[in-house]
Amino acid sequence: MVERPVLLDALTATGSYRARRRAVIPDVAGVPFAELSLTPKLLVARSMTALRGTPVLPAEQRAAALERAATMFVEDTIGGLTFAEYTHAVSRVSGVPVTTVRTAGRGIAHAARMATFAAYRARPDGAVGGWRDPATRSGRAVWTRRGEVLAVLAAGNHPGPNELWLEALALGYRVAVRPSRREPFTPHRLVWALRAAGFGAEQVLLLPTDHDAADEVLDGADRSIVYGGDDVVRKYATDSRVLTQGPGRSKILVTADADWRRHLDTIVDSIAHHGGVACLNTTAVLVEGDPGPLARALAERLGALPSLPPEHEDARLAVQHVDGARRLEKYLFQFTEGTRAWTGGDGIVDELGDGSAVLRPAVHQLDRLDVRTIGVELPFPCVWVAPWTREDGVAALRNTLVLTALTGDDTLFDALVDEPSISNVYRGDHPTYWIEPGVPHDGFLGEFLMKSKTVIRD
Structure with missing residues (x-):
């Protein structure tokens, strides 16, 4: 049995942070289950700035770190929780059936292993991956990032949406995740595993905040993914830097x-x-x-x-x-x-x-x-x-x-x-929930994060 309350620290650019101000996370019966450290605005701003000053890991290192994180996510004890204890916690707090959580957790590990493949499926056939490709000597499109930092205001209804932003890491973005209070366990476990696997404290962050500090996370990023209802979709509808993930209907x-x-x-x-x-x-x-x-x-x-x-x-x-x-x-x-x-x-x-x-x-x-x-x-x-x-x-x-x-x-x-x-x-006979790494969910994420520019060199 997991000792309660489970303490979920923020994971900032300077390391694990246990705040005095913590949000109580209840289970479905209203009983306190966990405490989530809330990151103050100043620390959010400093952490977002630190992401920009961090060199991008080479592509091969990013892919290898994602592979290691996949294994850690399902096999290691993280934040004091085994994988079985983690799935129980998610189920008990979010109300999602535990078998669904278990399947979703393994799906996240699979998505981490496939993140590099999935991310680069969005690259146009006419573009190459970098200027060092010999094809640029005669002029060729090069697929490049639209920015350096991605912010994610994570979903709380289901663990599965955390699969998507892994592709941003594969593409060389540094990522800051603000977890939902409804289900903070999955992003906490995933960010911890990614950091332990090689991305480090200044490559991927977990920044739990109050609502008034959430925009601080977005303001510090070049691109953002935001999950929510119709109100969230309307709020960011005119901001081209924000990809909203709302109701599916x-x-x-x-x-x-x-x-x-x-x-x-x-x-x-x-x-x-x-x-x-x-x-x-x-x-x-x-x-x-x-x-x-x-x-x-x-x-x-x-x-x-x-x-x-x-x-x-x-x-x-x-x-x-x-x-x-x-x-x-x-x-x-x-x-x-x-x-x-x-x-x-x-x-x-x-x-x-x-x-x-x-x-x-x-x-x-x-x-x-x-x-x-x-x-x-x-x-x-x-x-x-x-x-x-x-x-x-x-x-x-x-x-x-x-x-x-x-x-x-x-x-x-x-x-x-x-x-x-x-x-x-x-x-035909295909359920609406079918999805696999490498096929678009709501378009390829790479369409939002990347662009092609022409490079010609001697």
């Missing part, structure tokens, strides 16, 4: 020529995988024809999932403190008027008796397609099932991170692939 489209029964496992899995907390989870299923039979089948399958504490090996649903769960339930009910609730109509909160509650699945059927309603995304298996017609067309599917299209219509699929606001399109 991922969807599945079933056209009349497809038999949804053959794909039911994939549809259910797309909704409920990760406990339903990720931007890659399906939040809307659109059906050409009567959506009722599919909605009924989804409710039967999702309704059979057990209500268990998040650290239980059989848990598959997310858990929150009961107060937060009730707020989510109240928010959901703002959008359900006029819908048919196959499950979740009487509420989504299943209290576990210790102050925490399981977020039960909700399946709501719409009589007609309402783009606003199907765009409501919540951090549990909540799905809107609605009719879709050819007249609705691609417009009803815009602003989607992942769209799985169950269709045999090549012309329609052409239109889906061509639609700029649909980031990823999967055809």
Whole structure:
């Protein structure tokens, strides 16, 4: 059993920092679980400045350090926590099922090993990696960084998004991560492992801060990745230096020529995988024809999932403190008027008796397609099932991170692939949560971090 509270230090440019001011991190029952050191503004500013004065590690050393960090992340005791204790902590604090956390942790290690490969997949075919390449003697594009320092305001809903910024290290950026108080364990463990593996204290930082100091982290960077809801996306929409990672609003489209029964496992899995907390989870299923039979089948399958504490090996649903769960339930009910609730109509909160509650699945059927309603995304298996017609067309599917299209219509699929606001399109029996290193998530990160410039030399 891990001794509580778990103390999570800031990892600054001068080393580990245990602050007097610490944020208490409770578990899903509201019981204090950890204390997170809060970095004062002056130390944030000094640490960000130190990143700029640090030489870039050679590419081969960066790749080797990422490999070592991958092994450490899953095998070593870090900050007093073994990998098993780390996954328990993440599960107990964030409410994400422990099997999901364990899989995500191993996925982070895999992403670290693949980070160099994945990062350089974004390099244009016409560009070379450096000016020393012999091709520059006759003039060639060279792929170069847009800056030196990347800031990350990390996600707290799931460990997986921490995979992405590893590519920035592979490309030679120095990185500062501000963890979420909802789940600070993953960035803390990852930054510690990276530093121990060879990146050092002035290459990658963990800077927990209050909200008023968060902009200090961004101001000290050339490029930033920021995770959050629609409010965060709106806040940084006009700042070209900031890449926002907001709601996914991922969807599945079933056209009349497809038999949804053959794909039911994939549809259910797309909704409920990760406990339903990720931007890659399906939040809307659109059906050409009567959506009722599919909605009924989804409710039967999702309704059979057990209500268990998040650290239980059989848990598959997310858990929150009961107060937060009730707020989510109240928010959901703002959008359900006029819908048919196959499950979740009487509420989504299943209290576990210790102050925490399981977020039960909700399946709501719409009589007609309402783009606003199907765009409501919540951090549990909540799905809107609605009719879709050819007249609705691609417009009803815009602003989607992942769209799985169950269709045999090549012309329609052409239109889906061509639609700029649909980031990823999967055809056939592929869940919306599918992602691998080396394929873009919301575009390649390298498109945001790098640019090509012409170099010619004697």
